[in-house]
């Protein structure tokens with residue numbers, strides 16, 4: 373007997389999950405999402421949904437089902453999928469150079485395991501820097517971004533200058549554009565260095581962990597004193613040279629600040645920061661050694677982060693002040709565009725979207741892989757710029773194998789997770805925790821954190837009033853005007 377209730381439509385590929393509220397969240401391969409009551413979902417998957425049902429139209433227009441136009445719908449879905457993965461066409465954009473491993477600070481959580489300020493043999497020689505720059509301009513991307521890291525990159529300033537000038541020459545000769553960022557704690561910056569940054573359009577990225585009581589808990593000089601006061605002095609100096617918006621800051625959440633994120637937000641506003649990025653601790657370097665004192669549970673981080681996000685959304689009713697990680701995840705959820713965030717993508721950005729060159733010319737697919745090498749395990753080293761050609765490094769079977777094992781689409785349980793389209797893989801962390809680049813992600817700190825964050829973001833999206841929606845879109849579009857006109861009474 374034919375099923376008389378059977379409705380004639382095609383179900384397109386999607387993932388689904390029951391929400392904490394009891395209804396169903398559906399996300400298709402293009403990253404489009406829909407919420408439905410469980411009964412509607414059951415009717416849909418059992419081919420019992422009436423074409424006159426409003427849910428039918430929603431599912432059809434968002435490419436969860438197709439009628440006669442199956443081929444066209446699949447092509448549209450494929451086009452959206454390609455757009456989401458368009459970062460793959462830009463191989464490799466982010467190039468990080470460890471100009472020196474020496475540092476004038478000794479932060480409790482330093483993931484780079486920085487060396488003493490006067491240590492020897494930890495500076496990148498100019499010859500290596502030039503070779504790295506040549507390697508960077510062999511990458512197919514038309515617009516590489518060079519990020520100078522450390523240690524404290526200002527401590528090897530002559531080589532940094534050499535790298536900038538040589539990169540500008542290579543950019544000119546190849547017809548490419550190039551951007552520069554220096555990741556610096558700012559403490560040692562001079563007026564001459566700031567003038568060079570201004571002349572060569574070099575952006576500065578620094579760290580501010582909160583008010584003095586929180587910042588100084590982890591960010592100390594080698595002698596053990598707090599750095600907050602000198603940091604603020606140097607921040608003012610840098611802004612005077614480069615403009616008020618030229619210095620971006622990140623914060624790293626430690627056990628000291630986890631339950632004090634409101635104080636961190638207040639400090640960012642007080643110091644005129646134009647946004648904030650609340651980052652969790654990564655288990656590398658000194659942070660791994662100090663895990664008992666500095667670490668915390670992934671679920672605790674997610675809860676504190678979401679509470680802080682609510683506070684930041686409330687601030688945005690008065691002033692544009694994005695939380696950059698939420699902005700990125702909202703962008704993935706609400707738009708089909710690639711975000712270019714190498715730390716959370718599939719395939720992982722390791723080596724294909726970002727790459728790091730150590731001070732001695734060793735090449736690693738991520739900063740974390742380099743940190744692992746500092747901890748004594750060179751498993752991820754791709755080679756050395758002094759010895760290996762571009763293709764030996766970037767078309768190697770080593771990198772191909774790593775990329776193959778770094779896709780959420782083939783990792784359990786990510787392969788059927790409703791958040792698959794927005795999440796990413798971290799083969800370095802997997803290897804650190806299990807000795808294998810590919811593992812089941814169920815119950816891992818990485819998965820617990822991201823699942824709870826996605827749960828929280830979707831909940832906020834569902835509850836968002838018109839003003840909150842505008843705020844979220846102002847973050848996605850980097851346009852404060854989108855949220856204007858909603859001043860609190």
Ligand code: SF4
Nearest residue numbers: 475477478479482523
């Ligand atoms: S975190 Fe940065 S500033 Fe602090 S010790 Fe490490 S390299 Fe230096």
Ligand code: SF4
Nearest residue numbers: 786789792795819823
């Ligand atoms: S890591 Fe967790 S949240 Fe992310 S896709 Fe995998 S299962 Fe989903």
